[in-house]
Amino acid sequence: SWDIDKYWRKKAIRQLAPYHPENILDVATGTADFALQAAKMLKPVHLTGSDISEGMMRVGEEKVKAAGLSHIISFVKEDCMRLSFADNSFDAVTAAFGIRNFPDLDQGLKEMCRVLKKGGHLSVIELTTPVSFPMKQLFWLYANTVLPLYGKIISNDDSAYSYLNKTIEAFPQGETMMEVLKRAGFAKVSFKRLTFGICTMYFAEK
Numbered sequence: 001s002w003d004i005d006k007y008w009r010k011k012a013i014r015q016l017a018p019y020h021p022e023n024i025l026d027v028a029t030g031t032a033d034f035a036l037q038a039a040k041m042l043k044p045v046h047l048t049g050s051d052i053s054e055g056m057m058r059v060g061e062e063k064v065k066a067a068g069l070s071h072i073i074s075f076v077k078e079d080c081m082r083l084s085f086a087d088n089s090f091d092a093v094t095a096a097f098g099i100r101n102f103p104d105l106d107q108g109l110k111e112m113c114r115v116l117k118k119g120g121h122l123s124v125i126e127l128t129t130p131v132s133f134p135m136k137q138l139f140w141l142y143a144n145t146v147l148p149l150y151g152k153i154i155s156n157d158d159s160a161y162s163y164l165n166k167t168i169e170a171f172p173q174g175e176t177m178m179e180v181l182k183r184a185g186f187a188k189v190s191f192k193r194l195t196f197g198i199c200t201m202y203f204a205e206k
Contacts, residue, residue, distance in 0.1 A: 004195055004198075004199075005097075005199075006037075007194075008096075008125050008194055008195070008199045008201070009033065009034050009037050009096055009125065010037065010041070011125075011194060011201055012034075012094070012096065012123045012124070012125040012201050013034075013037055013038050013041045013042060013094075013123070014041070015121070015123045015201070015203045016038075016042060016092050016094075016121055016123050017041065017042060019091070019092070019121055020042070021042060021044055021090075021091035021092035021120070021121070022044050022045040022046070022091055023044060023045060023046050023047075023048075023089070023090050023091050023092075024038060024042070024044050024046070024047045024048070024090060024091065024092045024093070024094060025047075025048050025050060025085070025089070025090045025092070025093045025094070025112075025115060026038065026047060026048065026049045026050065026093075026094045026095070026096075027050055027051075027078075027080055027083075027093060027094070027095045027098060027099070027108075027112060028050075028051055028080060028095055028096075028097075028098025028099065028101070029049030029050060029051045029056075029057065029060060029075070029098075030051055030053070030056045030057075030060065030098065031056050031057075031059040031060045031063065032049050032057070032059075032060030032061075032063055032064060032073065032075075033063075033096070034094060034095075034096035035047055035049045035060065035064075035073055035094075036060075036063060036064065036067055036069065036073070038094060039069050039072050039073055040067075040069075044072065044091075045072075046072060046073075046074070047072055047073045047074075048073075048074055048075070048076060048090075049073060049074070049075045049076075050075070050076050050077070050078035050080070050083070051075070051077065051078065052077065052078065052079060052080070054077055057075045057077070060075060061075055080098075080102060080108045080111065080112075081102075081103065081104060081107050081108055081111065082111065083111045083112075083114070083115055085115040086115070087114055087115065088115070088116070088117045088118065089115045089116075089117070090115055090116055090117060090120060091116075091117055091120050091121075092116070092120055092121050092122070092123065093112045093115065093116050093120070093121075093122050093123075094122070094123050094124070095112070095122075095123075095124045095125075095126075096124075096125050097125065097126060097127060099124060099126060100126050100127065100171045105171075105172070105180060106180065106183065106184060109180065109181060109184035109185075109186075110184045110185060112184070113184050113185035113186055113206055114185070116206045117206070118206055119205065119206065120205070120206050121203065121204065121205050121206075122181075122186060122202070122203070122204040122205075122206070123201075123202070123203055124201070124202040124203075124204075125194075125199055125200070125201050125202070126171065126199070126200055126202070127171075127198065127199055128171070128173045128174075128193070128197060128198065128199060128200040129173065129197065129198075173200060174191060174193070174200065175191075177191065177200070177202060178190070178191060178202075181202065181204050185206065186204035186205065186206055187204075187205055187206065188204060188205040189202070189203070189204040189205075190202070190203050190204075191203070
């Protein structure tokens with residue numbers, strides 16, 4: 001993404017800034033890039049990073065220690081389909097480039113809604129496919145020819161890059177995703193396409 005993802009993350013975090021969330025859950029936190037940025041920008045009392053991968057979270061823990069934010073950010077292994085947190089636990093829930101891989105998107109979003117307090121907010125960014133000419137056609141060409149070739153060159157295995165493109169294409173986007181969010185229990189939903197639609201930012205209120 002040529003580091004454009006950093007810009008996308010900041011945009012998604014700024015959506016939450018007016019509401020000053022004190023207790024945040026970052027779902028599918030991975031190596032904590034989004035959690036770290038959110039802690040720096042929003043200055044919550046506590047931020048919980050959850051993921052099924054303990055290995056990725058260990059990398060995130062090292063980053064958090066290096067940033068001096070261990071007093072704010074903690075990590076817990078969680079199945080996004082069955083979060084262990086009580087109902088109405090968090091002021092905000094976030095997810096960056098993670099919900100696309102949920103085994104059951106509806107169930108995962110219902111769980112995120114369940115643990116969110118009434119009036120709390122969900123901020124999500126996810127990779128998507130552009131919808132307008134000529135970016136739609138250029139993205140298809142890039143994703144189906146350039147990206148697999150690049151993957152093969154740097155890793156000698158283009159399967160991961162092919163998988164990435166397939167998951168992006170299969171994921172509900174734009175207006176369709178807003179309906180999915182409403183179905184999960186969110187009341188106010190909106191979205192904004194970023195960088196010609198390569199990424200989409202979603203915002204919802206419980």
